[in-house]
Amino acid sequence: MMNTPQQVKNPSSSLKSRFITRFLGALTKINAEDPISSPSPTRIFQRYRRIKVASNKSMAYSVRSRRIWSRAMLSRFRSRRSAFSGRRSSVKTTNCTTINVTINENKTAKGGLDMQTDELRELVPGGEAMDVCNLLDETAHYIKCLTTQVQVMRKIVDFCHLSK
């Protein structure tokens, strides 16, 4: 990836700006592929799905591999892509489930909180293979990234409404 030194060490190349760049790029691409102003619900639904994936993907790419959840998300995207060509995605999911089973069996520490940690595991991508400590850590970062994502998207929507 070509990064100018200005961008790499710049404190202003924050998560937010990286996400903005990528997401807007993805949006323009989606706009390009779609015939403009086709208000049929199916098209809108397709666009919605694409935009959602683009948004999550942009965020995951902005975080790169620094976090477990972003790595899990990225591998999910890649396996999804490869699933179109070959059935490799099933392998990854089976690995996750086996790890999940062993963790469930070994869980003894906080008996009453198992339900919540399980729920959290489902919410946070890649959460199945994490111990509680890391899970909480990843949750915190995931929440931070999600709020950035929501903030940026909301501003874009507002802007679009404004300039209509």
Add this chain to the structure above:
Amino acid sequence: MESNAGATETRSNVTVSDGGEVAAFESLQFTDEIHRLISAPATDNASSFTALLELPATQVVELLHSPESVKLIVASAPNVEDFKGSFHFPSNTGLIKKDARFSVFSGEGNNKNDKSNSPEMTSKNSSANLEKAVKSEPAETASSLPLVSDPTVENRNIKRKDREKKVKGSTKKSKPATNESLEDAEKLPYVHVRARRGQATDSHSLAERARREKINARMKLLQELVPGCNKISGTALVLDEIINHVQSLQRQVEFLSMSLAAVNPRIDFNLDSSFTSESGSTMDGGNFPSLVTPLMWPDVQVNGYRQQFQHQWHFDTLKQPIWGREEVCNNYVTPENSLLSYDSSANSATLHANQLKMEL
């Protein structure tokens, strides 16, 4: 033995900068007590000092007499600077005065100046634990935050015991500080645990306690992140709140992407040039292109779409009255030039770009 103790005493006397003579004097007591403990038969009970250290008594004594710091492992290059700091802790002195406590020093450094040599955050962790212990010395705690570990402390399980009552009340005080140092300490390969009075001291429960402390620290961080969680007490409810928050955020992302899909068709998003320039530049619209194009194009995802940008420029401006008709002729040039012309030609376009840039 006594001469060495005297040597350490003089050294700590010389090097004490804050804390004054009291700290030095009490550190002398500390070394004496350690010696006393060591010379006591090591087979008394399982939780004796040397048994705790998992070292033969002689080796411990030797380590203690290494003048630079109290280390548990034979050190390669003891750092005098760090050792100077280790006796600044009045916390240690407070702990020493407690009866029947076995304290283990892991050579925490209180070096405020140099942070470079701390790849091992082990003593950062133990200093973090000490931090928790000694809120009675606010000056010290404030200064001991940027702790630098002794560069030679290695991977051993170091356990520390002290009295709970005084400690517990004060752990609440500098929560962000401890969290900060604890966050660094989380990367440690091993665990510093403090066993409280009246609690079991076998390794399992100590490890358990360390784990619980870590988890509680992270829960506190999460509570700060999630709005409205500060008032809730009890881990289960806090976790419920956190789960709700994550779910709501995910749903918001879905909702917003749906509205983007519905709204989007007419909007052209090549304003990302101005978005990348929002990072740091305070220039007005006219100066955007020169600053922005080097920033924008190296982006990996954008680069691949260069051709599409060109086409889209052409295509969209035909449809969008917002950007003005005069832009059509500008779109047959390269993207860089198109940005230039974009900015110079349509005032309304730059206005919108500025607007969104400022919002973002």
